[in-house]
Structures are given as structure tokens and as C-alpha cells.
Amino acid sequence: MLSYDELTSPERELWDAFPEGRRVDLRTGAPGDDRVTEGGRWGRERTVRATVIAALLLNANAARQGTVACLRLAGARVSGHLNLAGAQVAHALWLEECWFEEGVDLSGASARSIAITGSRVPGLEAGMVRVDGRLDLRRSRLERGPASPFHRRATALSLINAHVSGAVNLGGAEIAAPGEWAVSAGGLVAEGGVYCQDGFVAHGEVRLMGAQLPGGLHMRGALLESPAPRGAVLALDNAAASTLDFSGGFTAGGTVRLRGAQVTDRLTFEGAVLNGPPGGGPALVAMMAQAADFDLTLARPPSGTVDLRGAQVSYLHDGDHSWPDVVELDGFVYGSIRAGGTGRRREAVGHRDSVARRVAWIRRSPGYSPQPYEQLAGWYRKAGHDDDARRVLLAKQRHRRRILHPAARAWGHLLDATVGYGYRPWLAGVWLLALTLLGTLSFAAHSPEPVKRDEGAPFHPLVYTLDLLIPIGNLGQRTAWYWPEAGMQGLAYLLVAFGWVLTTAVIAGVTRALQKN
Numbered sequence: 001m002l003s004y005d006e007l008t009s010p011e012r013e014l015w016d017a018f019p020e021g022r023r024v025d026l027r028t029g030a031p032g033d034d035r036v037t038e039g040g041r042w043g044r045e046r047t048v049r050a051t052v053i054a055a056l057l058l059n060a061n062a063a064r065q066g067t068v069a070c071l072r073l074a075g076a077r078v079s080g081h082l083n084l085a086g087a088q089v090a091h092a093l094w095l096e097e098c099w100f101e102e103g104v105d106l107s108g109a110s111a112r113s114i115a116i117t118g119s120r121v122p123g124l125e126a127g128m129v130r131v132d133g134r135l136d137l138r139r140s141r142l143e144r145g146p147a148s149p150f151h152r153r154a155t156a157l158s159l160i161n162a163h164v165s166g167a168v169n170l171g172g173a174e175i176a177a178p179g180e181w182a183v184s185a186g187g188l189v190a191e192g193g194v195y196c197q198d199g200f201v202a203h204g205e206v207r208l209m210g211a212q213l214p215g216g217l218h219m220r221g222a223l224l225e226s227p228a229p230r231g232a233v234l235a236l237d238n239a240a241a242s243t244l245d246f247s248g249g250f251t252a253g254g255t256v257r258l259r260g261a262q263v264t265d266r267l268t269f270e271g272a273v274l275n276g277p278p279g280g281g282p283a284l285v286a287m288m289a290q291a292a293d294f295d296l297t298l299a300r301p302p303s304g305t306v307d308l309r310g311a312q313v314s315y316l317h318d319g320d321h322s323w324p325d326v327v328e329l330d331g332f333v334y335g336s337i338r339a340g341g342t343g344r345r346r347e348a349v350g351h352r353d354s355v356a357r358r359v360a361w362i363r364r365s366p367g368y369s370p371q372p373y374e375q376l377a378g379w380y381r382k383a384g385h386d387d388d389a390r391r392v393l394l395a396k397q398r399h400r401r402r403i404l405h406p407a408a409r410a411w412g413h414l415l416d417a418t419v420g421y422g423y424r425p426w427l428a429g430v431w432l433l434a435l436t437l438l439g440t441l442s443f444a445a446h447s448p449e450p451v452k453r454d455e456g457a458p459f460h461p462l463v464y465t466l467d468l469l470i471p472i473g474n475l476g477q478r479t480a481w482y483w484p485e486a487g488m489q490g491l492a493y494l495l496v497a498f499g500w501v502l503t504t505a506v507i508a509g510v511t512r513a514l515q516k517n
Contacts, residue, residue: 002055010045010076011052018056018091020067027075027097034075036120036141039099042077050082050102057089073098084109085125092133095119107158113166116140127160134166134192135159137173144177144204156204159185167192167215170200177204178226186210193242196222204228205254209237216243216265219250227254231277236261246272247295253277255304256284263291267313270295276304283324286311294334296322308332323361330369337379355380355388359395368403370396390423397423432469432502439465439495448483468492469499 007015014024026046027034055061056071074096081102089111096117103123106114113133116124119140126135142156156177159168168190175182182204188194193215194208200219203226208217217236224233233254236244240262246252250272258267267289276283283304294313296306302324310331317338339354362372373396380389394416401412420427443461450459457480467475483489 002052002060007052008044008047011048014048014052014071014073015056015061018061018071019064019069021070021072023072023074023094024076025074034097036097036099036118039077039120042099046075047077047079048073050078050080050100053078053082053093054084054087057084057091057093058087059090070094077101081105084111087111123154123156125158126162127158129159129162129164131162131164131166134169135162135164136169138169138198139172141174141176144180144182155181155184157183157185159183159188161187163189165191168194170194170196171198172200174201175203175206179228180204181228182206183208188212191215193218201225202233205232205235207235208239209235211236211239211241213239213241216241216245218243218245220245220248221250222246223251223253224256225251225253227277231255231279231281232257240264244268244291249273249299251275252283255282258284258286258289260288261286261290263289265291266293266295267291268293268295270297270317271299273299274302274304274306276302280304282307287328293317298322323364325364326366327361327364329362329365329372331371333375334379355391359392362395363399368399370400373399394420394423431498435469435495435498435502436462436465439468439491442488442491446483446485446488448488451480465495468495469503471496471500471503 004012004015010024010026017024026048032038053071053073062069070092072094076095076098078095078098078100082100082104085105086108087110089109092113092115093111094113094115096115096119098116098119100119100121103125104116104121106124106126106129108128109126110130110132112131113136114131115134115136117136117138117140120143121140122143124137124142129135137157144154144156154177156175162185168188173196182202183206186207186209188208188211190211191214193213194211194217196202196206196217196219198221200222202222202224205228206224211217217239227233231254233252233256235257237257238260239258242263243265244258244261244263244267246256247268247270250269252273253275254277256274261267269284274283281304283302283306285307287307288310289308290311291313293315294311295317297317297319298321301321304324305326305328306324307328309328312333314335315338316334316336319339337358339357358376362376365372373392377389377392377396380386380392397412398416401409401416404412440461443464448459448464457477459480460477463475464477467477483492
């Protein structure tokens with residue numbers, strides 16, 4: 001138990017100010033002396049023991065009637081380990097530009113608003129903490145501390161299964177745990193959201209797996225680097241948030257992992273840079289993720305793969321720099337696409353170059369999968385562009401042909417050249433016209449023999465050719481004449497075979513057009 005006589009001069013000042021909530025400022029006013037980076041040199045006149053702070057927060061000096069007790073301290077060197085694990089802290093804590101010799105332990109504590117701003121802290125353990133107000137760590141530098149009971153790996157900031165009624169504000173903070181976990185906040189519930197903006201930097205992995213963020217995660221302009229060995233700098237697996245904002249120059253030097261994340265409103269990477277791990281690996285993994293609005297208009301193409309397998313979004317925004325060389329799209333479902341080119345130029349849905357770009361986008365997927373083609377064709381149909389949908393489905397058949405055995409590939413090439421796999425039925429008409437011209441000119445240069453002399457209609461090359469090519473009906477020519485030359489008779493048989501195939505294709509094409517397929 002502390003006695004007043006044992007307190008140093010700055011501690012007595014803090015002790016006396018606490019019941020009335022007055023701020024104690026130990027800064028000298030000289031910029032060089034007040035820099036937190038120089039806190040290790042601060043002397044006894046600016047030192048407050050962590051045990052004194054803990055004692056005040058645990059009612060060692062009761063509040064006076066008509067006042068609200070609050071611990072407000074600035075410019076202090078905090079000696080010793082500030083241990084409030086499991087405590088019921090009934091007073092707000094506000095520390096500004098303080099230098100901590102050792103880490104802070106708030107694990108399992110219940111507290112009102114906590115603010116440690118502009119300070120240097122060698123590890124903040126706040127697993128399972130309950131904060132009725134906000135948790136404010138703006139402009140602070142948190143460094144890697146020792147391993148905690150909640151996880152074996154060292155971390156700079158632990159918020160595992162914490163519950164914050166207000167916001168978690170990390171604006172301008174620097175969290176340093178290179179190659180380790182900079183932030184470990186699996187299961188965090190932050191009703192007011194998490195804000196990592198205004199120059200936020202993390203050296204190490206930021207883990208928010210399974211976090212519940214009704215107020216969203218805001219990382220506009222943040223810098224994440226020095227990934228863990230697995231290569232991830234941000235892990236939001238199975239997290240639920242209203243908004244995930246990685247825009248305005250957000251830069252990731254490792255994998256951004258959103259596997260199974262659910263975003264009720266906007267997921268945006270507008271103007272972001274996704275570099276991927278230094279040793280290679282995916283830049284973005286969003287398998288099974290869900291979002292209402294997904295903006296991937298990046299500042300430059302990702303250096304690693306983008307994995308969207310099984311993801312579902314209502315609106316997809318992409319641009320010239322959105323996609324790397326390899327994109328995983330199998331199972332990716334979207335309701336609408338808006339594409340922005342240079343100068344935010346929007347592409348017109350249904351243009352041929354639009355279809356070509358979209359097909360090239362799908363071709364970035366390794367291997368062959370029919371679903372991305374079917375998804376894109378379905379989107380064009382919903383937009384009323386049936387011709388574009390057929391172009392996509394034709395591209396699907398051509399891609400599929402690559403994985404077939406040689407005989408099937410040869411047959412596929414024949415179908416493609418003659419009728420475009422049924423998606424270009426007009427090709428059959430072109431072939432019919434060309435074969436009609438070929439037959440007419442060939443038969444006109446030779447003389448056939450009548451089947452029965454002095455019977456039947458006179459020979460007419462054009463009508464004879466049409467009689468061979470059109471399998472339905474009889475124009476009276478093919479049964480009345482035959483060719484003694486084997487070559488001409490072979491040509492006649494060939495025209496009959498092509499006539500069956502091409503006429504069937506024309507009928508199928510007309511039926512497909514009438515059905516608006």
C-alpha cells in the first residue's frame with residue numbers, strides 16, 4: 001500500500017490532481033527535451049511509477065464530491081510494469097506523450113475510455129478487455145513485447161476477444177513487430193469501428209480474424225510491411241464489417257487476406273498498392289468473401305496473384321491497373337461491373353473491345369473453368385446484350401478446346417470454322433453461299449449424263465447445286481442426272497454432306513435467335 005510520504009514530487013502532483021480530473025503536464029516546453037524518442041533520458045523530475053498510476057485507477061485516492069476523477073498525465077516517464085490485468089477500472093485514463101519503460105497489461109480488465117496518445121509503449125496487452133468508451137492510441141509507437149498468455153508469439157498490440165463500445169483509434173500510430181504479429185485482434189468487437197489512418201504504419205502482420213466491426217475498418221493511406229513468414233500483412237478471415245476502406249494510397253508489402261470476410265457496404269482498394277510478399281505469393285486473397293460494393297481500381301497492377309474464388313459482390317469496379325497476370329476467378333459471382341480506364345473513363349457495356357477485355361481477364365485464370373465465362377455471359381444477357389453473351393460463350397468453347405484430346409480438338413476447330421460452335425450461325429450461310437458458287441461453277445464446266453434419256457428437266461448447274469445442298473425437298477435435278485467422272489461425283493457427295501451439316505446449323509441458329517439465348 002502506497003503512502004503519500006513515499007511519493008516523489010511529480011507523483012504527488014498527479015495524486016492531488018486525480019480526484020478533480022486535472023491534467024498534470026511534466027513537459028518542459030523545449031521541443032528537443034520533450035520528444036518522446038528521448039524519453040529514456042528523462043530524469044526523476046519527470047518519472048512516475050506505474051504502481052502509482054495503477055493505485056489511483058483502483059481508487060487509492062477517492063474522488064471528491066462534485067468532481068469526476070480522471071487520470072490525465074502528459075510528458076512523463078512511466079517506470080515499471082503497468083499491470084491492470086483483470087481490474088475493474090472505474091475512471092478514464094488519459095496519457096499523452098509518455099515514455100514507458102515496460103509494457104502495459106490490460107488483459108481481462110473492464111474500463112472506461114482509455115487514451116494513450118503520442119506515447120512509446122513496449123507492448124500493450126489488452127486481450128479480453130472491456131472498454132465502455134473508446135480506445136485511443138493515436139500517434140503512439142507500440143513495439144513488440146514478450147509473449148502473453150493469449151498467444152505464444154510476441155506481439156506489439158493484443159486485442160484478442162476485446163470488446164470496445166466506441167472506436168479503436170490508431171490514427172498516425174506506428175506498430176513495430178517486424179516478421180511477427182504487429183496487431184493480434186482476433187475476435188475483436190469494436191462497435192465504433194477501427195481507424196488506422198493519418199499515417200498509420202505497421203511493421204508486421206495485422207490480424208483481425210473473426211473481428212466484428214459494425215463501424216468498419218478504415219485504413220486509408222496506411223502502410224503495412226514486414227510480413228510474417230507466411231507472407232501476410234493483413235488477415236481479416238471471417239471478419240464482419242460494414243466497410244473495409246483500403247483506399248487513398250494504402251500500401252501492403254505482403255498478402256492482404258480477406259478469406260470469408262463479410263462486408264455489408266463497401267470494400268474499396270481505390271488508389272491502393274498491393275505489392276504482395278517480397279519472396280512471391282498472392283497480393284490479395286478474398287476467397288468466399290462477400291461485399292455489396294467492391295472497388296479494385298488500384299494505383300498500379302498487383303505484383304502477386306488476386307484470388308477471388310467463391311467471392312460474391314453486387315457491384316464490381318475495376319480499372320486498367322486492377323488485375324495481375326494471374327487471377328483466380330472460379331466461382332466469383334457479381335451482379336454488375338463498372339470499369340474505369342484512364343481518367344476514370346467508363347467503358348460502354350456491349351462494345352466489342354469491352355468483351356475482348358473481359359475475356360482476356362478470364363483467361364488470366366490458370367487452367368480452364370466454365371463458371372467465369374457463364375457468369376460473364378449471364379451478366380451481358382441481363383444487360384440485354386445477347387450478342388456479347390454469345391461472344392463470351394464462343395470464347396469459352398475455344399478455351400475448353402485446349403484441354404481436349406487431339407481428335408476432339410480437330411472436331412472443335414471444324415465446328416468453330418463452320419458455325420462458330422452454333423454461336424455464329426451466319427457463318428453457315430457464308431459457307432452455303434461459297435459452296436453454291438463452287439458447285440455452280442464446277443458443274444457448269446462439265447456435262448453430266450441423264451439417268452433416263454429424254455426424261456426430266458434440263459440440267460441447270462445452279463439448281464442442281466442447290467438441290468444437293470438443301471436436304472429438304474426435291475428440285476428434280478439430283479435424281480435426274482449423274483456424273484461419269486469420279487471427281488465430279490465425289491464433289492456432289494461432299495455437297496450433300498455439307499448441306500446436311502450447314503442447314504442444320506442455320507436452323508439451330510435461327511431457333512437460338514428467336515429464343516434470345
